[in-house]
Amino acid sequence: MISLRKTCFAVASAFALTMAVEAAPAAAQVDSHGHEMCNPITNITPQNPIHSLNGNLVLQQSSYPCPVAEAPAPAPAPAPAAPQTYTVYFDFDRSNIRADAEPVLRQALEAAQAGNQNFALTGHTDTVGSAEYNMGLSLRRAESVQNWLEQRGVPANATSVAGRGFSEPAVPTGPQVREQRNRRVEIILQ
Structure with missing residues (x-):
């Protein structure tokens, strides 16, 4: 009888424990x-x-x-944002800013002012003319954009200017070929 009583008590205890677990x-x-x-x-x-x-x-x-919940791994550092690039085009053998370049230049200016960034200005030409002449023309185009920016409040030390002549064409052509897309200044916000 004692054995039966212990068994009943053990079953009742197990039942009570099960109920306690659920409740x-x-x-x-x-x-x-x-x-x-x-x-x-x-x-x-x-x-x-x-x-x-x-x-x-x-x-x-x-x-x-x-088990102790591990702290989540730190999020990887965000990749640096790709630099914003703008392109303005020039007439054949000219370095003056065209009317259709104004909206593009204004967009670049607004983007730079919003992020307090610097400008890298790189001038290019098509393949008509000598390498020496086109190097000078590409530099004059970049300086023309720099002057436009300075007239709108961008300090000269916020711009860098370079000329590439016809060494980095947007559209590969043979020598002495007029190509509008190669006569350009690339504006990169850094």
């Missing part, structure tokens, strides 16, 4: 050293604790420290 409010289960403990066999976790009749948390022998 228990979320609370951290802490051992005597202040560590959260988990038990995978009876599903005892800090979110699903078992309380004794006197309200204390019950720790099973197979309880172990709960």
Whole structure:
């Protein structure tokens, strides 16, 4: 009879523990050293604790420290933004700013003012004429854009100017070929 009584008590205790597991409010289960403990066999976790009749948390022998959630890896640094590029075109053998260049130059100016950036101005030509002449013409085109920017408040030290002549065509052509897309200044905001 004693054996039967112990068995009934054990079954009743197991039933009560099961009910307590399902009905228990979320609370951290802490051992005597202040560590959260988990038990995978009876599903005892800090979110699903078992309380004794006197309200204390019950720790099973197979309880172990709960896994500590690792801090998420820091997000990778954002890639540097691609530089903004604008292109203005020039008439054959000219370095003056055309009317159709004004809107493009204004966009570049507004973008630079919003981000307090510097301008890299690189002039280019088509392949008509000598390399020496075209190098000078490409530089004059870049300086023309620099002057336009300075007249609108951009300090000279916020611009760099370079000429490439016909060495870096936008559209590859043979020698002595007029090509509008090669007669340009590329404006790069840095």
